[in-house]
Amino acid sequence: MRQAGLAADAGGTEAGMAAQQGSSGRRRGAFDAFDLALRRGTLAGTVDVAKMERAVDRLAPGGGASDVSWRIAGTTDAMGRPALEIRLDGSVPLECQRCLQPFPWPVAQCTTLLLARDERELAVLDAEDDEHEVLLANAPQDAMTLIEDEVLLVLPFAPRCERVACAGAPLVAHDPAAPRASAFAALAGLKNVAAKKAKH
């Protein structure tokens, strides 16, 4: 089950989106997913993931280029149900969780999202189809929100680089006492910051 934009709406992007709404009330870049599926239309472009409000937090800062080309194509699944095929192709810098160095992570993903007209259909499709994700498409979809959701889904939570030196090195968290200590230290640091902020 996928409801695009939930996280974005909770953040600061909604005001910006609202400001972009024209007299028709549609967002700039918004499209009708069912219409796209019916006419087998295609939307495509290139996006810098470092400029995506939610995904940027997952990148290694200053790690290099983070351009990803994307394509949203209207299609149907094998049973003829309307769907969107989302393709991502590019590379983003991630921080290796073993050696803490940035490295380029290849992004190459193709996902098919079945389209649901309402909550009821969303529940039905979700229950009967294990193979595909289902997108609630009862309102215009924002291409950039869909792409950012997809980017967030493909990025690994504990990326590891493939440098020979890194593979041979001991894990950063090898000492069972170390990660615990550092996690607590980090927490303590956060608390200090919070306390300082509270005083101002």
Ligand SMILES: [Zn+2]
């Ligand atoms: Zn590494």
